[in-house]
Amino acid sequence: MILDPRPENIYYAIETLKNGELIGLPTETVYGLAGDATNPSAITKIFARKNRPNFNPLISHVTSLEMAMEYGVFNENAIKLSKAFWPGPFTIIVPRSENCEVSDLACAGLETIALRMPKHEIAQEIISKFGKPIAAPSANLSGSISPTSSEDVFQELGDLTIINGGKCEIGLESTVVLVLNEVTLLRHGSVSIEQIETILGEKVWVADKDDESPKSPGMLLRHYSPKAKLYLNQASKQNDEILIGFGEMDCDFNLSTTSNLNEAATNLYSFMRKADALTPNAINIAPIPCTGIGIAINDRLMRAAN
Numbered sequence: 001m002i003l004d005p006r007p008e009n010i011y012y013a014i015e016t017l018k019n020g021e022l023i024g025l026p027t028e029t030v031y032g033l034a035g036d037a038t039n040p041s042a043i044t045k046i047f048a049r050k051n052r053p054n055f056n057p058l059i060s061h062v063t064s065l066e067m068a069m070e071y072g073v074f075n076e077n078a079i080k081l082s083k084a085f086w087p088g089p090f091t092i093i094v095p096r097s098e099n100c101e102v103s104d105l106a107c108a109g110l111e112t113i114a115l116r117m118p119k120h121e122i123a124q125e126i127i128s129k130f131g132k133p134i135a136a137p138s139a140n141l142s143g144s145i146s147p148t149s150s151e152d153v154f155q156e157l158g159d160l161t162i163i164n165g166g167k168c169e170i171g172l173e174s175t176v177v178l179v180l181n182e183v184t185l186l187r188h189g190s191v192s193i194e195q196i197e198t199i200l201g202e203k204v205w206v207a208d209k210d211d212e213s214p215k216s217p218g219m220l221l222r223h224y225s226p227k228a229k230l231y232l233n234q235a236s237k238q239n240d241e242i243l244i245g246f247g248e249m250d251c252d253f254n255l256s257t258t259s260n261l262n263e264a265a266t267n268l269y270s271f272m273r274k275a276d277a278l279t280p281n282a283i284n285i286a287p288i289p290c291t292g293i294g295i296a297i298n299d300r301l302m303r304a305a306n
């Protein structure tokens with residue numbers, strides 16, 4: 001059931017979390033399937049509900065750096081990055097603190113923990129009133145397209161307490177960095193590598209690209225995929241196929257008629273979902289420039305087409 005964010009519904013959502021049950025949580029990136037990060041039974045439910053392999057760790061969501069530091073060990077770089085990009089679409093992976101109360105299952109048994117402070121007001125309200133970190137992967141079945149509206153969550157997961165926070169402003173999952181002695185970008189997002197390097201004043205490694213760098217378990221999997229076959233860099237439309245366009249062109253869905261990459265990111269997943277619902281033979285996507293958030297868009301598209 002989709003609930004508007006009235007006080008009594010927020011209260012109900014928090015009670016649901018306290019009971020070890022799950023909710024659909026709006027954030028500025030994508031909707032999350034949220035549960036108490038410290039409760040192994042809630043975490044087990046998250047993995048089961050998404051059909052997610054249990055080696056793929058979850059992000060724990062917090063409302064302050066102080067709160068994050070209870071669960072992870074923040075070195076100077078991690079502190080700099082959190083101060084620059086929190087609250088926002090930015091996830092920091094650091095070693096787990098000695099008495100970290102987040103369930104081992106949420107971290108998939110790793111020595112590290114992923115932490116994010118979302119900017120969405122409803123997410124912040126729910127986490128702060130709940131008082132503990134909230135584990136929340138994207139609220140889609142594993143491998144499928146992340147939801148950017150409460151209706152999308154309902155379509156993916158069916159019956160669930162979903163708090164409606166409107167359409168996600170960013171529309172792509174957070175940038176993920178691993179911060180140890182070196183900093184490695186594990187997932188592209190709206191915070192760019194240039195922005196990160198500017199804050200740190202040092203080079204950032206990129207998983208996938210720099211051979212020896214660590215990789216995020218989740219990025220090894222086929223991901224973000226519609227049911228129809230996806231073809232990238234297509235300029236025109238075939239008869240019984242769908243074309244998702246960018247910029248001025250003849251197409252079925254246009255990510256941004258004005259070639260605005262932020263608008264394209266916001267629309268991408270919902271248009272892929274809409275196109276897929278028409279059960280076409282194929283979904284074609286126009287070329288998207290590989291600059292700014294376009295890098296994250298192309299990264300997702302390449303995995304979806306894989």
Ligand code: TXA
Binds near residue numbers: 029107173174216219
């Ligand atoms: O924007 C987002 O990050 C959304 C919203 C709901 O916050 N969440 C999200 O979660 O995208 P998920 O589970 O779909 O993606 C988390 C990614 C996965 O690729 C996972 O493998 C990686 O983060 N990850 C989590 N903990 C990790 C760790 N300790 N080491 C390496 N990678 C980790």
Ligand code: MG
Binds near residue numbers: 137138146
């Ligand atoms: Mg996901």
